[in-house]
Amino acid sequence: MLPPESQSRRDFLKFSALAGLGGTHLVSTAEAKPDPAQLTHLTTDTIGKMRPRPAGNKPVWELTTRPVGKVRIGVIGLNRGSTHVKSGSLLPFVEVVAVCDILDDRAQAQAEIVFKHTGKRPAIYSGDENVWEKMVDRDDIDVVYVATPWEWHKPMAVRAMSLGKHAFVEVNCGVTVDECWELVDASEKYQRHCPILENCAYGEEELFVLNLARQGFFGDLKHAECAYIHDQRNSGTYTFLDKQREWRRHYATFMQGNVYPTHGLGTVSQYLGMGRGDAFKYAVSVSSPEFGLSQLREKTKPNRDRSQDQKFVCGDMNTTIIKTMLGRTIVVQHDNTSPRPYTRGNMLSGSQATFCGYPNRLAVDEDNKHPILDPKEKRNSHSWTYEGDKLTKFMQANAHPLIKKAGNDAKKVGGHGGMDHLMNYRFLDCIRQGITPDMTVYDAASWSCLMDLSDRSVRDGSLPIAYPDFTRGGWKDLKTLPLIS
Amino acid sequence: MSLHENPNRRDFLKLGAIAGLGLGLNAIPSADAKPDPRDLKLLDAHDISATRPRPAGNKPVWNLTTKPIEKVRVAVIGLNRGRSHVNSAASIPFAEVVAVCDIIESRAQSAAENVKKKTGKEPAMYFGDEHAWEKMLERDDIDVVFVATPWEWHVPMALKVMQQGKHAFIEVSPAVTVDQCWQLVDMAEKTQRHCSIIENCCYGEEELFVLNLARQGFFGDLKHAECAYIHNLGGGVLWSLGSEGDWRRDYHRFMDGNLYPTHGLGPVAQYLNIGRGDAFKFVVSVSSPEFNLTQYRDKHQPNNGQHKDEKFVCGDMNTSIIKTQLGRTIMIQHDVVSPRPYTRINALCGTEATFFGYPARLAIDADNKHPILDPKEKRSSHEWTYEKEKLTKFMKENQHPLIKKIGELGKKVGGHGGMDFVMAYRMLDCVRQGITPDMTVYDAADWSSILEISARSVKEGSMPIQCPDFTRGGWKTIPPLGIVS
Numbered sequence: 001m002l003p004p005e006s007q008s009r010r011d012f013l014k015f016s017a018l019a020g021l022g023g024t025h026l027v028s029t030a031e032a033k034p035d036p037a038q039l040t041h042l043t044t045d046t047i048g049k050m051r052p053r054p055a056g057n058k059p060v061w062e063l064t065t066r067p068v069g070k071v072r073i074g075v076i077g078l079n080r081g082s083t084h085v086k087s088g089s090l091l092p093f094v095e096v097v098a099v100c101d102i103l104d105d106r107a108q109a110q111a112e113i114v115f116k117h118t119g120k121r122p123a124i125y126s127g128d129e130n131v132w133e134k135m136v137d138r139d140d141i142d143v144v145y146v147a148t149p150w151e152w153h154k155p156m157a158v159r160a161m162s163l164g165k166h167a168f169v170e171v172n173c174g175v176t177v178d179e180c181w182e183l184v185d186a187s188e189k190y191q192r193h194c195p196i197l198e199n200c201a202y203g204e205e206e207l208f209v210l211n212l213a214r215q216g217f218f219g220d221l222k223h224a225e226c227a228y229i230h231d232q233r234n235s236g237t238y239t240f241l242d243k244q245r246e247w248r249r250h251y252a253t254f255m256q257g258n259v260y261p262t263h264g265l266g267t268v269s270q271y272l273g274m275g276r277g278d279a280f281k282y283a284v285s286v287s288s289p290e291f292g293l294s295q296l297r298e299k300t301k302p303n304r305d306r307s308q309d310q311k312f313v314c315g316d317m318n319t320t321i322i323k324t325m326l327g328r329t330i331v332v333q334h335d336n337t338s339p340r341p342y343t344r345g346n347m348l349s350g351s352q353a354t355f356c357g358y359p360n361r362l363a364v365d366e367d368n369k370h371p372i373l374d375p376k377e378k379r380n381s382h383s384w385t386y387e388g389d390k391l392t393k394f395m396q397a398n399a400h401p402l403i404k405k406a407g408n409d410a411k412k413v414g415g416h417g418g419m420d421h422l423m424n425y426r427f428l429d430c431i432r433q434g435i436t437p438d439m440t441v442y443d444a445a446s447w448s449c450l451m452d453l454s455d456r457s458v459r460d461g462s463l464p465i466a467y468p469d470f471t472r473g474g475w476k477d478l479k480t481l482p483l484i485s
Numbered sequence: 486m487s488l489h490e491n492p493n494r495r496d497f498l499k500l501g502a503i504a505g506l507g508l509g510l511n512a513i514p515s516a517d518a519k520p521d522p523r524d525l526k527l528l529d530a531h532d533i534s535a536t537r538p539r540p541a542g543n544k545p546v547w548n549l550t551t552k553p554i555e556k557v558r559v560a561v562i563g564l565n566r567g568r569s570h571v572n573s574a575a576s577i578p579f580a581e582v583v584a585v586c587d588i589i590e591s592r593a594q595s596a597a598e599n600v601k602k603k604t605g606k607e608p609a610m611y612f613g614d615e616h617a618w619e620k621m622l623e624r625d626d627i628d629v630v631f632v633a634t635p636w637e638w639h640v641p642m643a644l645k646v647m648q649q650g651k652h653a654f655i656e657v658s659p660a661v662t663v664d665q666c667w668q669l670v671d672m673a674e675k676t677q678r679h680c681s682i683i684e685n686c687c688y689g690e691e692e693l694f695v696l697n698l699a700r701q702g703f704f705g706d707l708k709h710a711e712c713a714y715i716h717n718l719g720g721g722v723l724w725s726l727g728s729e730g731d732w733r734r735d736y737h738r739f740m741d742g743n744l745y746p747t748h749g750l751g752p753v754a755q756y757l758n759i760g761r762g763d764a765f766k767f768v769v770s771v772s773s774p775e776f777n778l779t780q781y782r783d784k785h786q787p788n789n790g791q792h793k794d795e796k797f798v799c800g801d802m803n804t805s806i807i808k809t810q811l812g813r814t815i816m817i818q819h820d821v822v823s824p825r826p827y828t829r830i831n832a833l834c835g836t837e838a839t840f841f842g843y844p845a846r847l848a849i850d851a852d853n854k855h856p857i858l859d860p861k862e863k864r865s866s867h868e869w870t871y872e873k874e875k876l877t878k879f880m881k882e883n884q885h886p887l888i889k890k891i892g893e894l895g896k897k898v899g900g901h902g903g904m905d906f907v908m909a910y911r912m913l914d915c916v917r918q919g920i921t922p923d924m925t926v927y928d929a930a931d932w933s934s935i936l937e938i939s940a941r942s943v944k945e946g947s948m949p950i951q952c953p954d955f956t957r958g959g960w961k962t963i964p965p966l967g968i969v970s
Contacts, residue, residue: 220780222773222823223802231866284769284947288708289812291836295706299852317709317834319806319816323947327774331804331816338708339850339866340839349802351776354825365824366720367784381717381824462769462808464947 033129036151037254039176047177047456048466057188060441061478067434074098074141076132076156078106080170081147083415085110087424089117090413093432100125100135136160143168143431149247154179157194158186166193168427171262173444176452177468180445184470187441195427195437196444198266199416202423206267207400209348209355213271217370218350221272225347226264227333233296241297252293252314257285257454258334259314262447264344265332271348275442276478278326280467285457287315292337320454361387372398438481445470519615522637523739525662533663533941534951543674546926547963553919560584560627562618562642564592565728566656567633569900571596573909575603576898580913583627586611586618622649629654629916635732640665643680647672652679657747659929662937663953666930670955673926681912681922682929684751685901688908690892692752693885695833695840699756703855704835707757711816711832712749719777719822724787737799741772742940743819747932749829750817755966756833760927763811764960765952770942772800777822805939846872857883887911923966930955
């Protein structure tokens with residue numbers, strides 16, 4: 001870990017950001033609360049362009065660090081972040097050193113939880129929007145978790161890395177392609193990890209599919225489908241028009257594409273080995289009309305908080321198709337205002353098998369000779385070969401090593417059925433061992449930037465938009481993720 | 486431009502295409518030319534979108550009425566698929582099968598015998614060569630000709646049918662290219678004959694149920710729909726000689742796009758009132774790599790290895806998104822080779838409800854106050870409000886009038902669970918009454934055109950391709966399809 005930074009660090013960051021981007025973007029200062037509506041959106045021709053690697057920066061895709069006995073974490077943002085505090089408190093090789101939130105109540109409550117589990121009370125940072133900077137200044141933190149509104153992610157992550165800490169960033173990691181480049185360049189400059197906390201990749205069924213895909217069970221992969229379809233209009237205690245959703249609703253007033261791509265995209269990206277032998281080539285996006293939020297507002301008069309004057313431009317259903325360098329296709333959808341059950345799609349199509357989630361079902365080609373299959377069993381793919389109890393059994397028999405090892409413990413700890421804890425266990429264990437975490441800053445950038453790319457495509461009448469290559473060619477030679485255990 | 490030049494072949498189709506561009510419509514198939522789809526004229530991105538001026542003297546046929554008749558006299562060309570239409574017509578009291586035609590004599594005989602058995606009257610038989618159908622069309626005792634031959638024969642036959650004063654009911658897809666679509670439209674408007682696409686899937690029980698509800702406003706504002714033709718033909722049908730293996734697989738060798746759009750698209754287009762208040766605006770399309778035909782051929786060497794030199798260019802999974810003039814979006818897919826169960830998806834998303842097929846499930850917004858719903862029942866759309874038996878019951882209570890009338894009879898007569906019969910009954914009944922059939926030449930053109938338009942988009946790196954307007958502005962005022970009974 002680097003020694004505490006000098007006072008000139010902030011100026012240096014600002015300067016290098018301006019120099020690197022021709023003055024198109026400003027680093028957050030202590031006085032400026034970031035407004036994502038003010039972020040620069042690049043033109044159709046420039047958004048996909050690769051940027052030269054700043055002199056002195058080195059790739060971090062195989063970054064190793066000194067193994068440590070205990071991983072010391074600080075968590076900013078204790079609504080979503082509470083799940084990470086909980087994981088940190090329950091992992092024997094982790095210490096929750098500090099917790100931070102604007103709301104003092106939250107910070108106090110989380111400190112109490114840490115104390116309950118560990119007997120040690122973390123430092124508390126609370127009260128205003130800039131107190132996090134003090135926490136990140138500490139010299140006894142290895143990893144900073146960033147679990148704040150999306151517009152805070154990049155400023156916090158970059159600062160954390162500049163001060164020698166790894167940044168574990170909630171989804172979406174960056175709001176624009178510009179922000180994604182800044183994350184990559186900061187990670188490469190300061191040689192700190194910056195993984196995306198994509199918990200959905202650690203779900204039991206996701207790891208099952210990954211396990212099978214890595215073993216070649218699906219044959220040649222051709223196509224995948226994923227989504228974030230979650231009716232968030234009314235959560236029971238508050239609606240999407242209320243204060244609790246204000247920062248998130250703000251995005252619906254100026255972004256027209258898929259504002260929340262990573263839960264679906266992250267998972268299928270790992271199946272397809274994106275960034276490790278394949279890369280996103282371009283994305284084409286189409287949005288439906290906007291009805292959901294406008295009609296919700298009409299229905300729930302008198303209007304609440306500041307939603308009254310907001311004009312919503314984000315189409316209810318966004319459908320994006322990504323083409324990869326190896327020719328595979330990925331459908332990514334987003335819809336958070338329609339009356340329909342939750343789904344992330346989670347579909348993988350190969351020459352030898354097809355998996356669909358929600359509900360889980362697996363079709364296996366009759367020619368599939370994979371060793372995990374019983375050669376005596378007659379199968380055909382005209383119906384779902386495995387579903388219901390039969391699939392549950394098959395999934396158990398072929399559980400991912402990580403699930404076999406830590407799945408039950410994770411379920412007990414909870415957090416979206418256990419996937420939050422499994423992810424934290426895995427990421428923090430990587431830091432403990434000094435190895436590269438499963439998800440890198442290149443994943444963080446390439447999955448998050450679909451938010452900006454899909455917006456660009458929709459504004460351009462659905463032109464295909466070239467995907468920027470954050471690995472600067474490195475993806476061709478990067479090895480596929482081994483089956484982690 | 487053609488993809489495959491063959492200077493020895495008579496270019497009657499090319500001539501017809503040029504003629505169709507305003508130089509005089511006189512493209513009558515000659516007695517010597519068997520149409521080769523590789524000779525078909527394909528348009529570039531600019532020309533494909535052009536709306537062609539209506540030739541002088543032609544009149545729209547969207548309101549075409551004809552003299553009511555007591556008995557509709559039917560002829561059928563192509564007795565593999567067409568056999569179902571023969572069976573349907575023979576089971577309809579106000580229809581008479583006057584003539585049947587197929588290259589293969591035994592098919593003609595078998596069909597004729599079946600008609601004799603059902604009705605006591607034996608139709609005339611035409612068979613033996615590829616021009617017998619032309620002789621049949623010279624008869625003056627036929628009202629409607631069903632065209633159920635390989636796709637490349639559809640337009641040449643339909644044009645001649647209309648020129649000979651008969652209505653053409655064309656199997657799907659009616660046309661292979663956009664140029665052919667214009668030929669159909671202009672011939673129908675010139676000869677004032679119906680030229681319907683006989684899209685049987687529009688008459689499935691589930692499809693008519695959704696249409697019934699959509700037309701009553703049950704779904705609220707419509708935003709998005711999804712449809713597909715996903716049916717694994719790669720291990721059977723596509724290689725089967727003497728049947729579709731003779732001609733269908735060939736399209737996979739020179740076109741990369743959605744080769745078979747209408748089964749999914751037809752019903753969804755009806756839900757959205759395409760051509761009747763809304764219209765297709767543009768299409769973006771992306772194809773996956775091609776794997777399964779090649780791998781099946783290499784592994785199994787079908788038909789004694791005679792296909793070893795065939796090179797397949799059509800991506801296994803094609804995904805297209807259509808944007809409509811009113812802003813709605815339609816996702817449409819095509820995959821006939823992957824190991825997965827059959828689905829047409831059949832999904833409709835509105836502000837008040839969401840329907841998905843395969844299996845049928847319906848989510849209803851808690852605020853949906855439609856009169857067919859029990860106001861006392863508490864509903865939530867966070868899960869599928871109606872599915873399985875509950876939905877079966879609800880579907881029975883809210884059956885489309887057409888199903889109420891002849892659904893049971895349809896199931897007895899058969900043909901894809903009855904929808905073939907329901908469609909034939911309805912379409913022929915329209916001719917009996919002298920009214921415009923539900924599906925018009927504009928539907929035939931709109932739905933077929935997606936074949937070439939998707940292929941063009943794929944070829945252009947998924948650029949959005951604007952859709953031509955076969956109604957020449959008429960779609961804005963053509964009234965929605967009534968609830969037919």
